[in-house]
Amino acid sequence: MTRRKFMQSSAAATLAASASLANAGVGSKDELLLVGTQTTGASKGIYAYSFDEATGELKQTGLAATIENPTFMALAPGxxxxxxVSEASxxxxxxxxxxxxxxxxxxxxxxxEINAEPTGGPGTCHVAVDHTGHCAFVANYNGGSAASFHVSDDGHLSKAVSFFQYEGHxxxxxxxDKPHAHRVTVSPDNRFLLINDLGLDEIHIYKLDAKTAKLTPNEPPAWKSAPGAGPRALCFHPNGKxxxxxxxxxxxxxVFDWNAEAGTLEAIQTVELNPEGYKGETGGCDIIFDSKGRFAYVANRINDFMASFTISETDGKLAxxxxxxxxxxxxRHIALSPNDRWLLVANQVSNNISVFARDAKxxxxxNSGKSFELAAPQCLVFA
Incomplete structure (x- = not known):
């Protein structure tokens, strides 16, 4: 299957008529949605929206903060x-x-704004906060590096506590051609930090001292992917296993079994996102789960589609x-609404946020959804 045929097939599916898949009987409730953007064009920073969980309607309420290239955000506990981040050089x-x-x-x-700190490398593309709210972490894509920061009780960021500059290709x-740190992920028990490195085909693993935000390499220090795979996104299942x-x-x-005691990953399944036989350009992007951990949703940012999976209750494998x-x-990023009725997609190049109804059962x-215009949306955070 060529990329052209695949895209034609996807477009046909999108035009198919579909009944509303949202659950009935849930009362109207507005949720706060914060959207980070790329500010090289019309967008100016982070925007606030009111999201109606009954109808899936988005209403922009204002510019929440003016900041350069807030391409990823993380909400602290509470x-x-x-x-x-500011993805800048x-x-x-x-x-x-x-x-x-x-x-x-x-x-x-x-x-x-409370305060801001340099990350030590260009192209800061991802941020995460630990479960105590006292540690923050960043991945520098262009710099091929990662850093940790301590967060005080009043929210102030320290200078970088730990900094790792990766080498190789x-x-x-x-x-x-060089390392590309792409994502920072805190383990469910808050004892480890995992850093996806697209350039080195690795997931670096560190032990975390949550009192100080200091990171020390685990043993073994990394999981190695297939050559040329480019590990981009990582997410733990709600059950933590x-x-x-x-x-x-x-x-x-x-798909991995996670050894929480040793801080190690064991691959148990690899699932293709594209149709069998497809050999064209591609780009896996992001993954999320429903709150019950029964379904997974993955975005492909080159072929412009969503892949929906069931999750085995026994071993976590995908179908x-x-x-x-x-x-x-x-x-660039996907999110489920707090009531799991809607899936939202931040589409960078088409300058819109898409909202799709979801059947919880x-x-x-x-197949088709609502569309709301915003220049270069990058990140979606329900607050």
Missing amino acids: GKRLFS DFAGTTGGGITGFNLDRSTGHLT GPNKDRQ WAYCVTEMTSTVV LMERTSCGGKIP TGKLA
Whole structure:
């Protein structure tokens, strides 16, 4: 199957008529949604939206914070603070990107800056906060590095506590000429930090001292993917026993057993995102689960589709249900609404946020959804 035929098939599925898949009988409730953007165009920073969980309607309520390239954000436990990256090469007069902490007014969505710190490397693309709210972590894609920061009781970020500059390259000369740290993920028990490195085909694993935010290499220090796979995204199942890695360059999902005591990953399944026989350009992007951990949803940002999976209750393995449209071009991030009735997609190139109804019983998504215009959306966080 060629990329052209695959895209034609996907487009046909999108045009198919579909009944509403949202559950009935749930009362109207507005949720606060914060959206990070790429600010090289019309967008100016982080935007606040009111999301109607009964109808799936989005209403922009204002610019929550003016900040350069807030392409990823993380909400701290308790929901009163937000941390955002600035994916830049020059931040506050220093070479590299930045991390900024904000106090969040949940009633208005307004963000008030606490302080900001340089990350030590350019292209800061991901941020995570630990389960205590006192540690923050960043991945620097262009710099091929990662750093940790301590967060005080009043929300102030320290200078970098730990910093790791990776070296080497992968087999793909165009995409893996050097390290590319892409995601930072805290383990469910808060004892480890895992860092996806697309350039080196590795997931680096560190022991975390949550009192200080200090990281020390685990033993073994990393999991190695298939050559040229490009590990991009990582997410733990709600039960804490399994982890799932989306590879960007080979567009697969690798399912792991997670050894919480040793801090190690054991691959038990690899699932293809594209149809059998497809050999064209591809790009696995992101993965999320419903709150009960019965279904997984994965975005492909080159072929512009969503892949929906069931999750085995016994071993966590995935089984493909269907592929549907992402509602735009180049999906960068996906999120489920708090009541699990809607799946939202931030589509960067088509400048829109798509909202798809979801059937909680079957896990299936509507083939077509609502669309809301925003220049270069990158990250979706319900607060």
